[in-house]
Amino acid sequence: MDPVAVASQCLRVLVLALILGAPLPRAWAQGPQAAFPPDHAAVRAAWRPSDVRLLASDGKELQRLRTDFSSRRGDWLPLADVSAALLRAVVASEDRRFYTHGGVDWLASASAAWSSAWGIGARRGASTLSMQLAAFLDPTLRRGPAGRGILQKLDQMQAAMALESRWTKSEILEAYLNLAAWRGELVGVDALSRVLFQKHASGLNLREAALAAVLLRGPNAPVPLLVQRSCALMRELGRPDACHGLRGFVQAALSRAGEARFDAPALAPHWTRLLRDVGLADARGEIHSTLDRGLQEAAVRSVRRRLGELRGTGVTDAAVVVLDNRSGAVLAYVGSSGVLSEAAQVDHARAVRQAGSTLKPFLYAMALDQQRLTAASLLDDSPVGLDGGGGLYVPDNYDHRFGGWVSARTALASSLNVPAVRTLMLVGPDALAARLSALGLPLDRGGDYYGYSLALGSADVTLLSLSNAYRALARGGDYAPVNLSARPGSEAQGGIRLYSPEAAWIVGDMLADRAARARTFGLDSPLTTRFWTAVKTGTSRDMRDNWCVGWSIDYTVGVWVGNSAGASMRDVSGVSGAGPIWHDVFDWLYRRHAPPQPARPPGVTGQAVSFAGLEPERIEYFLGDTAQARFVPPDLAADHGRPRIAEPVDGTILALDPDIPWDRQRLRLRAVDARSRSVTDARWFLDGQPYGQGPGMVPDWAPSPGTHVFELRSPQGTVLDRSRVFVRGGRFAVGEAVWDVGAGRPGGPGTGNHPDAQGKH
Structure with missing residues (x-):
């Protein structure tokens, strides 16, 4: 604007001030303020949404998370992204001579002043869009509880010009459209419209534009x-x-004031x-992440x-983590x-959830490194009782069956x-607990606390x-x-x-062996992929959680399925719950x-190995000089499969x-015999x-x-196996009477109060 026009406008303000009987503001007496207005680009750059924005690796938005609850602000929108209908409605409602005045609508100001001075007609405001914007930019120009005084109004006019x-x-x-408050906590046209x-x-x-425009007033x-104004x-x-x-339209629109942003x-x-x-988050409230948008979707x-497919089984929740093996970035x-x-x-x-069988790979890797076993070593899959401190610890398999002698490869897969127990x-609970802690798992107790149940995942971990x-x-x-803090293209950690x-590679080879896992999972399951992957499932006690975690040469994928309340699932395991999601993710990756x-x-x-018919011959892998060609269980080697007591x-x-x-x-x-087959010719x-035979x-x-002793004898009378059982007595109710079962067989000598021994009660 040229100096003549500015002088003309100043003269008009002076006349208006004289009409209203007000002195000039001090700022005007000292000349124009150098600090106002700020640069438009600076105002736009200073704008901050009320949300933190998560950006994918390609820079596209993945998520908004509200962090400022003083007002609800969206993005700064350029004028080209605002509908022409809204522009027209706002100008018509708020400042109809916007495109012709120089910041102050003198005609409207004079009319408002005249009406105010003489009490003619309703009181009217004469603030232009420029004057309102000046108040947005300068807090000293904003309306106070008692309204604006004449001096503040004149300052606002000066700022508008x-x-x-x-x-x-x-x-x-x-x-103006981006800084204006529209309804409640909504500030800015982006928040309003979305x-x-x-x-x-x-x-x-x-x-919609008409309702928005009258909301400004x-x-x-x-x-x-x-409704009337619209x-x-x-x-x-x-x-x-x-x-x-x-x-109805206005009521419906206003009822959405608390809803989530559209299309966010x-x-x-x-x-x-x-x-x-x-x-x-950076200064702009943006978080530049390594998440892959397509993979996340x-x-x-x-x-x-x-x-949805598991509906009715007690499953309501799931979680997925995908890691880049090289950089440690979360994808x-x-x-x-x-x-x-x-x-x-x-x-x-x-x-924090119970890990189930997902801890077994770390155990076997330790045993391999310590050369306590090899992938071909035979382990006895038969009932075992261990002192658990408070009683006997008797681990069982998931399917409640025992396989006799099996290789470590088959046992893990x-x-x-x-x-595993x-x-x-061989390794020791303390050593395993220390290793798991070194791997970043949140174990808060030592190995003596978990005992041998640590092999079966009694510790709590997180999926991440x-x-x-x-x-x-x-x-x-x-x-x-x-x-x-990884960024796309980050260097290897x-x-x-x-x-x-060597131990890590062999464990991966064991977990990638489809034939080795067939005993439990079959040859065709969600764990089978068309490319090389090593995978392990896990199910926690009482079916509360199930897991599926595995890796390829590039990625590690972990999946948890369960529900937040911790209730048990029904007929859902790691292979049927978490496994299909794990498979889907790897299919997308490759x-x-x-x-x-x-x-x-x-x-x-x-090394080519054989197992005396227990498992098929195959090529097996060994560390250093631990290789051997033949693996035979002690029972078969010593006595050709002598029977033993499986239970008790x-x-x-x-x-x-x-x-x-x-x-x-x-x-x-x-x-059973050495291969866990039922024995037909042993005597109890x-x-x-x-006691019985066959x-x-x-x-x-x-x-x-x-205290009782069971023996298993051959037809020739040789003792083949022996099992000692301790039975504690109890107190029982029979009709209205109560009797104790003490030492000896109930009803036999030593009971003294068995109902049958007494004849009646």
Whole structure:
């Protein structure tokens, strides 16, 4: 604006001031203020949404997380992204001479001053869009509780003219629409359109634009007044027909004031919260992550689809983590199943859950490194009783069957429990607990606390920490923490050597062996992929959690399935619950190519081995000089498969249950050979007396209090195996009477108060 025009406008303000009888503001007496207005680009750059924005590796938005609750602000929108209908409605409602005045509408100001001075007509404001914007930019110009005084009004006029001298009309209108408060906590046209109207600002129609424009005049005005003003504005704009049904439209729009933003992706809320909490948001409120947008979407889809298939089994939640083996970057992170979850805000990827069988690979890797066993070593998969401090610990397999002698390869791949416990007896619970802690798992107790149950995953872990521990195996035994601050293309992480590359490679080869896992999972299951992957499942006690974690040469993928309340699932295991999601994620990762198998370390040698018919002959892999060609179980080598007592386990302690009638309580007797097949020609003896012979001919035993010894004898009378059982007595109710079962057999000598011995009660 030229000096003549500025002088003319100043003269008009002076005249107006004289009319109103007010002195000039001090700022005007000292000349124009140099600090106002700020540059338009600076105002735009200083704008901050009320949300932190998570950006994928390609820069696209994945998630918004609200962090400022003083107001609800969206993005700064350029004028080109705002509908023409809204621009027209705002100008018509707020400042009809906007494009012709220089910041102050003198005609409207004079009319308002005249009406105010003489009390003629209703009081009217004369603030232009430029004057309102000046108040947005300068807090000293904002209306106070008692309104604006004359001096403040004149300051506002001066600021508006300064704005007009430096900003274009488009810049003024753009800034106004982005800085204005519309309704309640909604500030800015982006928040307004995406929340109240659930659409982009570029798509607002005339009716929506009219309601938005009148909200500027009274952001919290009641519905009847908003309907009246909107209808009047639409009539002024030549569309009186749009007033039909306006009340319902206004009520519906205002009812959405608390809804989520329209078209805002919500793919990674838990990862956004975690990165925000560790301070990775920049000055603009943006978090630049390594999440792959396509992979994240695929993981979310798989969770929702697979959980839908499990409806009715007690499953409501799931979590997925995908890690880059090389850099430690998180490529996908699903913390819950969203709308399917009973606790969608809980980050189940960082919730502590019982690990189940997922800890077994770390145990076997330790045993291999210590050369306590090889992948071909035979382990006895038969009942075993261990002193658990508070009683006898008798581990069982998932399918409640025992396989006799099996190789370590089969035991790990098929997730057999008893061989894992026997392996832990070689390694030691303390050593395993220390190694698991070194792998970043959140164990808060030592090995003596968990005991031998640690082999079966009695410790609590999180999916994120467990997946990263598996990444150490994928990296050849080299552990490094999850790289939260990684960026796309980050360098490979340095780590700490916890396993030898040879042991890590052999464990991976065992977990990738489809034939070795066939005993438990079959040849065709979700664990089978068309490319090389090593995978392990796990199911916690009482079916509360199930897991599927595995890796390829490039990625480690972990999946947890369960529910936030911790209730048991029904007929869901790691292979049927978490396994399909795991398979889906890996299928997406390698949808265009197949990865190679990790190269075999130089310290691993291959050797043809046989197992005396227990398992098929094959090429097996060994560390250093541990290779051998033939593996035969001790029973077969020494006595050609001498039978043994499978049940009861030697040292079993039983207690009669007073809630079950004493004559209904039974203990099963079972004898097997070295291959866990039923024995047909062995004879049972109880406390030195014959008891029965052969399968189907040995009746279940009715326990009696005391110490008893079972023996298995050959037809020639040779003792083949012996098992000692301790039975504690109990107190039973018979009719209205109560009697104690003490030492000896109930009803026999020594009871003295058995109902049958007394004849009646």
